[in-house]
Amino acid sequence: MKKSILLLSGIFAIVMIVFTACQPENVTQNGNDVLATPQLPNEAADYESVEYPDHFASRFSFANRNNPNVTNDGATLGRVLFYDTRLSVNNSVSCASCHHQDKAFSDGLKGSTGFGGKVTPRNSLTISNASLTNNLFWDSRVNLLPELILEPIQNHVEMGMEDVDLLVAKLASTEYYPALFEKAYGSSEVTAERVSDAMSQFLGSMKSISAKYDEATAAQNDYAAFSDLEKLGMEVFFGDRGQCVGCHAGSNFSNVNSYYDNNSLRGATNIGLDLVDSDQGIENGRFRIPSLRNVALSAPYMHDGRYETLEEVVEFYDSGVKSNPNLDPRFVMDDGSPIRLNLTEIEKQALVAFMHTLTDENYITDPKFSDPFRK
Numbered sequence: 001m002k003k004s005i006l007l008l009s010g011i012f013a014i015v016m017i018v019f020t021a022c023q024p025e026n027v028t029q030n031g032n033d034v035l036a037t038p039q040l041p042n043e044a045a046d047y048e049s050v051e052y053p054d055h056f057a058s059r060f061s062f063a064n065r066n067n068p069n070v071t072n073d074g075a076t077l078g079r080v081l082f083y084d085t086r087l088s089v090n091n092s093v094s095c096a097s098c099h100h101q102d103k104a105f106s107d108g109l110k111g112s113t114g115f116g117g118k119v120t121p122r123n124s125l126t127i128s129n130a131s132l133t134n135n136l137f138w139d140s141r142v143n144l145l146p147e148l149i150l151e152p153i154q155n156h157v158e159m160g161m162e163d164v165d166l167l168v169a170k171l172a173s174t175e176y177y178p179a180l181f182e183k184a185y186g187s188s189e190v191t192a193e194r195v196s197d198a199m200s201q202f203l204g205s206m207k208s209i210s211a212k213y214d215e216a217t218a219a220q221n222d223y224a225a226f227s228d229l230e231k232l233g234m235e236v237f238f239g240d241r242g243q244c245v246g247c248h249a250g251s252n253f254s255n256v257n258s259y260y261d262n263n264s265l266r267g268a269t270n271i272g273l274d275l276v277d278s279d280q281g282i283e284n285g286r287f288r289i290p291s292l293r294n295v296a297l298s299a300p301y302m303h304d305g306r307y308e309t310l311e312e313v314v315e316f317y318d319s320g321v322k323s324n325p326n327l328d329p330r331f332v333m334d335d336g337s338p339i340r341l342n343l344t345e346i347e348k349q350a351l352v353a354f355m356h357t358l359t360d361e362n363y364i365t366d367p368k369f370s371d372p373f374r375k
Contacts, residue, residue, distance in 0.1 A: 038372035045368035047075035047205035055217045056251040067131040068204040073183040078202025088115045089160035098124045104294030110305030114157040123305040128208035132252045135267035138303045139282040145200035211360040233354025255289035269328040272321035284326040310352045
């Protein structure tokens with residue numbers, strides 16, 4: 001009886017691999033034609049030679065860089081894997097389903113829709129300058145990019161490919177992957193480690209470095225390209241009035257340390273969103289301090305997507321911080337009450353204007369980060 005069950009399980013697994021490896025030549029998703037085979041340039045795009053500008057080094061300690069060894073062929077393979085719905089158990093969801101290039105690789109939803117129609121409990125984070133981040137996911141549970149890759153793929157809500165061996169067999173039986181793995185690694189063998197590595201290379205190559213802020217910083221002319229409102233916003237952001245740089249530091253505008261203390265564990269903190277936390281995050285309501293790069297494109301905001309606009313976010317930090325028992329001391333005033341910035345209306349508008357200078361139009365339109373399955 002036991003042997004019969006094992007035999008049936010094996011047959012079912014083989015049938016699933018064969019069935020799910022096949023798709024029609026073209027299908028339609030969200031009104032767009034999706035190609036069965038990725039369309040790639042004859043010569044791999046340049047992923048490996050793009051470096052961070054000098055002003056990144058001046059404002060960010062590179063000692064903590066999460067920097068994969070990027071090659072052009074490895075990142076190309078990673079790009080295909082990132083956009084391929086075959087990585088989900090029923091060919092319906094890819095990594096890119098929750099990370100859209102035009103939204104700085106977020107998805108514009110409070111919670112993302114997984115392979116079975118279930119919705120994730122947390123908002124999709126943007127992807128940019130991942131090599132400058134060593135606390136990943138909202139709860140900072142992962143430090144290295146290769147450790148991140150398989151978690152959404154195997155997650156029972158997100159992509160549902162819980163058996164990594166089935167994933168490997170499925171990709172190995174897909175027409176175009178053996179040649180892509182051959183180019184990237186010198187052999188056509190598909191392994192989970194290579195899947196993680198290739199996608200880490202792609203994510204590590206995704207550098208957002210040409211926003212208006214970057215160009216103005218590099219010009220070294222006292223931000224002449226900024227409007228008066230943007231300059232005021234920068235002053236509020238970096239100064240005592242806004243105190244934003246206390247959390248969103250460095251040229252990536254994120255937490256730059258992986259230090260441990262009672263209130264900033266692995267770059268995560270409790271900002272007083274609620275009196276009582278319904279989602280505990282890493283622990284005690286602490287969540288990752290995200291990068292503000294391309295933040296104007298990534299609404300809604302906070303781990304649960306509760307705020308629709310940057311104006312609402314600024315208003316929260318100005319007057320809405322709750323007296324949570326685990327509130328970060330940076331948000332507590334001398335008398336023990338939650339911080340109140342008491343910004344003027346013009347200062348609030350200026351903060352929003354400054355955050356818009358962190359939008360990188362080149363990044364969200366660069367073909368080498370785009371979907372190779374789209375016509």
